Amino acid sequence: MHPLRAYIQRFVPLTEAEWAPLAAALRPVHLARHAHFVAAGQRRAELGLVLSGALRLYYPRPNGEERTTYFFFENHLLADYPSCLTGQPSQLSIQALADCELVVFDYAVLRRLYDELPVYERFGRLVAEYHLLGTDARLVEQLLLSPEERYRQLLRSGKTKILERIPQHLVANYLGITPVSLSRIRARVAAESGSIS
């Protein structure tokens, strides 16, 4: 089964006839390491499924700092979703952290399918709800947890790919701390685990 069809079928069942018009709209995209899928200030009204590689979503600040809020790996759907929805250029950037293979399609195709096939309208609702829960969880983390608590939550969350495959300085950036602070927190947490086992 095509990985995008498998992704959609996590949300809704899809017949061959329902899958066909989306399948016909797909294009392969290669992104070299460090290349951007979309950069802040631009607009890219496309969605992409990651077939291989890893990417990060981040917000550049006027002072040159960046805040990373999300990592994408195989079988993640990525998009500049706010920009797709509003039609406005985005504040966010999505950058390849390794050579990436994606399969992409126009947001306009999905919008047309919302009108034509009820199963896509449902998929659109469920995907929006799924992203809403993820964004809400990030906001709550940011408002309520200290950096150390955010790190412990990351350990518990099962997002092991972030810890295994993302460079430490970007994990620190995701947690909103310096790499030095992250090293200290890791040492503290590791020492606790040692004393328990």
Next chain:
Amino acid sequence: MHPLRAYIQRFVPLTEAEWAPLAAALRPVHLARHAHFVAAGQRRAELGLVLSGALRLYYPRPNGEERTTYFFFENHLLADYPSCLTGQPSQLSIQALADCELVVFDYAVLRRLYDELPVYERFGRLVAEYHLLGTDARLVEQLLLSPEERYRQLLRSGKTKILERIPQHLVANYLGITPVSLSRIRARVAAESGSIS
């Protein structure tokens, strides 16, 4: 027109026949000042439209602090939306800041309408997208802006009801600062406006 029907029709057109099953499920709810629509740790699988009054959404912290993230006024739809979607008790609380009149309905009714009437499925998608954009904007504000920038953004945002109707200590809590810091920022911004005009 019923205010809830008017709210829904901001997103989708609704015939009399489509409105009728939801209209039949509505219940009036009165909340006294300081009462909770839902409190953290509980679950309330209902949506409510505010007819009069004002409420705030906040997250209590284990240390007794609170972080306010949203205010609701007339014709706002409120819910413990993450909890409706996941079925889990929520981390958030929604509290009346004045005596409030609401009209509420079960989330289960809306879910049933998603199955029965395509127009509600579309409404569900559009409402989820709308909330996603709002939550995303709050996250971006929190990650990228200083408290003073957040205050200036609030001034520019057209959310004038927050500044007009919400007590200063809760506006400060919403911005993530102390009431004293808010007074200083307000004084600074007012002085600038004065020197411009």
